[in-house]
Amino acid sequence: MPTLTRRSAMVAAAGVSVALALTGCSKASTDSGSSGSGSATNAAKALNIVFIPKNLGNPYFDASDAGGKKAVEALGGTYSQVGPQTASPDAQVQYINTAAQQHASAIVISANDPKAIGSALTQAKQSGTKVVTFDSDTDPQYRDIFVNQASPDGIAKAQVDGIAKQIGDSGEIAILSAAANATNQNAWIALMKEDLTKDHPNVKLVDTVYGNDDDQTSFDKTAALLQTHPNLKGIISPTTVGIAAAARYLSTSKEKGKVALTGLGTPNQMRKYVKDGTVKEFYLWNPTDLGYLAAYAAAALAKGEITGKEGDSFTAGTLGDYKVGADGVVLLGDPTAFNAANIDKFDF
Structure with missing residues (x-):
């Protein structure tokens, strides 16, 4: 049986754990090729957040991305959802590249593979686009924050x-x-x-x-x-x-x-x-809340309100206040059990 230390390592590792056309992004600032430093510059940019699920037509991601759309629109930004029809390790790369080339404020992505999209995400970050993973993580160096659905x-x-x-x-x-x-x-x-x-x-x-x-x-x-x-x-x-x-x-x-x-x-x-x-x-968990939280995390990064370091805090609309934990992880909450006694209370 694995030791407690190994189990703790597994839990930590888990944190590294319809088609729409990409809408036009905001006019790029003169320093869009930089790493995006400087909260005043970030705050001045029009907010444009691109959601990239594992694959389109998946009811789970339809629900999570609907939460993202609600949050982005509440923030006065532009929301778009793009992605592959089939979930495969490298299928998301072209959508990451396009979003970065169009200077999206942030990409919110559920990774099909922890490493396969790493190079594309690194280039996106270097161009000034913030990267938030949700649902399924990449290796930590490829993103700014991981919004984890539950422990x-x-x-x-x-x-x-x-x-x-x-x-x-x-x-x-x-x-x-x-x-x-x-x-x-x-x-x-x-x-x-x-x-x-x-x-x-x-x-x-x-x-x-x-x-x-x-x-x-x-x-x-x-x-x-x-x-x-x-x-x-x-x-x-x-x-x-x-x-x-x-x-x-x-x-x-x-x-x-x-x-x-x-x-x-x-x-x-x-x-x-x-x-x-x-x-x-x-x-x-509630996938709509997961997408909603991921969008607010992305917006806070894009505006320079947080950097993704442990201890950073931000407010996620109606969900309230959240804090960034170790390895840049933000935790939504605990999973819910659904059965005959409560299933009709939920609609997603």
Whole structure:
């Protein structure tokens, strides 16, 4: 079993953890090629923030980016969302480059890979564009701030404890993840394995598969898991696309009610599967709040109100005050459990 020191390192590592045309950016200032130093100069620029999700057409990012749009417009800035159709390690590079070339005030991005977009982000920062990662981080040197949706430890534990409770704390389970290189997914999975070893020794993880945040691929991977592992008692899918696809498969299969499913999903996606008994409980933070907070962090950086160092503080509109923690991480809060008793109270 890994030591406490190793676990702490994993938690820290997790922090390093529709198509719209890019709208015209504000007129570049005469020093736009600089690093953007000087709060007076930054404050004088028109605010223009570009959101780059892992992929377009993903309900999770539709919700998070809607929060970003609300925040940017409340700040009197210009909002735009661009990105690839498919989540792959280098698919975001061209959108980063375009935003930087057009002198965006800030880029807010959920990274498909911690390193693949690093060079593009470094060039963007050098041109004066601030970089905020959210949902899935890059290595810290490539961004100014990471807005983390919840503590990685808490996310992992909620899902592991949830599936263990549903299957009687004994039996075979599998994980249906997103892309194999996704920073956040891999950090959560590493912590889940620790939690299983430490707290649920009779629950055996027999397989981890990747649906690449594609509905049909995730659906097919669910079918394959059940065929490959006939004694499977539960599936954890820490991705909103994956859990919805898995629920869709289970809801019409003979395994409905026999194979438990939990993970990370949105209430609007999962409501019918909770009500028909396919899923008892799943988890998530509010992605709209996550995008909203990321936009305010980006604006504070662009205006020179903060630099991203530990101890910096800023106000995020209706969410209130936040402080930058170690490694430039801002934490939204704890995940929420959604079930039949509360799911109709949420609309996202």
